[in-house]
Each structure stands twice: as C-alpha cells, then as structure tokens.
Amino acid sequence: MAEPLDRLREQIDDRADEDGEFYVACADTDRRPTPLAGRRFPSESAAREAADRAATYRALLRESDPALPEYRLAVYETPRDAPTMVSTREPAAGRRSNGLPRSSRSVTLSGEREREWLRMDNAPLVHVRHDGEPLDDDAVARQLDAKL
Structure with a gap:
C-alpha cells in the first residue's frame, strides 16, 4: 500500500506551488487534511486534480484505518485581501x-x-x-x- 500512497502524494506535490492562489479543504469544516495540509496550487484545475488524488489517497488509507475521517473536499481561492x-x-x-x-x-x-x-x-x-x-x-x- 505504501507505493500507491507515495505515488499519489508525489502527484499532489507536483501540482503544488507555494505561491499558488488555490487550496483544497473540507467544504464542511475548512480543514485541510493530509496530504493537502499546507499546499497551495497555481490553478483551479491543478487544485481539483489534487483533490481527486487526495480523495483516492484517503480511501486507500481508510482500508487499513476505517475510523479515518471522511472529508467532502472542495477547491477555494485564497483571498487576496485577507483581513x-x-x-x-x-x-x-x-x-x-x-x-x-x-x-x-x-x-x-x-x-x-x-x-x-x-x-x-x-x-x-x-x-x-x-x-x-x-x-x-x-x-x-x-x-x-x-x-x-
């Protein structure tokens, strides 16, 4: 299981950009679960692809840990004028x-x-x-x- 998880994490990292204006978080709690925590993306499409891979990643983890929380992931744009x-x-x-x-x-x-x-x-x-x-x-x- 480690190899598919590593591959998915690498695919998410490949889409990430520290100056990106988009991020992925839970639509209900605004939490950014692993492997998305701290990652931003350059475009909405890159963030959406990362969200899809993160959902697959978490589904694989849930096979060995059924208690792993489930999140409804959504893409958000980082506000330019944060208070x-x-x-x-x-x-x-x-x-x-x-x-x-x-x-x-x-x-x-x-x-x-x-x-x-x-x-x-x-x-x-x-x-x-x-x-x-x-x-x-x-x-x-x-x-x-x-x-x-």
Missing part, C-alpha cells in the same frame, strides 16, 4: 472576579483596499482559527468560559 487584526491591551483600574488585573482591549479588523472595517473596545473576542486551521470546539468554549 488584518490588530489588538491592543491597556491596564485598567481594579481586578476581575478571577483575581487578574483589569485591562481594556481594543481590536481593529482592516484590509488592504479599505481602511478600518470593524473596531471593538472591551467587547468579547473569540479566536476561531489558528495558523489557518479552525480551532476545535473545546478551544473556542474555553475562550468563552474565560470571559477575558
């Missing part, structure tokens, strides 16, 4: 109920083509992605529970 988040925190008077010092936090989201999109002062902020991957529900729940 930027800037966060500042300043000390404030008093302490929180958990004993930590109070602070004032401001968050601003903006993009290249437009100035400021959204600014929040002392509003709850929850991160739902890290390094381009969605966070697990538990990580988001811990942020909500922390009430920072």
Whole structure:
C-alpha cells in the first residue's frame, strides 16, 4: 500500500506551488487534511486534480484505518485581501472576579483596499482559527468560559 500512497502524494506535490492562489479543504469544516495540509496550487484545475488524488489517497488509507475521517473536499481561492487584526491591551483600574488585573482591549479588523472595517473596545473576542486551521470546539468554549 505504501507505493500507491507515495505515488499519489508525489502527484499532489507536483501540482503544488507555494505561491499558488488555490487550496483544497473540507467544504464542511475548512480543514485541510493530509496530504493537502499546507499546499497551495497555481490553478483551479491543478487544485481539483489534487483533490481527486487526495480523495483516492484517503480511501486507500481508510482500508487499513476505517475510523479515518471522511472529508467532502472542495477547491477555494485564497483571498487576496485577507483581513488584518490588530489588538491592543491597556491596564485598567481594579481586578476581575478571577483575581487578574483589569485591562481594556481594543481590536481593529482592516484590509488592504479599505481602511478600518470593524473596531471593538472591551467587547468579547473569540479566536476561531489558528495558523489557518479552525480551532476545535473545546478551544473556542474555553475562550468563552474565560470571559477575558
């Protein structure tokens, strides 16, 4: 089984381009499963071919590990104007109920083509992605529970 898996991985790598504007991810969770994680592609057709090979790759793996998650793979274009988040925190008077010092936090989201999109002062902020991957529900729940 290793040889067909290696061949499929090589075929995906041959289509990949680190400066590509397309990527393949699960249409439901936005996860980029192995062997697609971290790979981008120069065209939609190259990404679609990689998705087909990745589906075959994962089907072969599932023969030896039936519990391997299944993903509905889709091709996406990398946004050219990804938003930027800037966060500042300043000390404030008093302490929180958990004993930590109070602070004032401001968050601003903006993009290249437009100035400021959204600014929040002392509003709850929850991160739902890290390094381009969605966070697990538990990580988001811990942020909500922390009430920072």
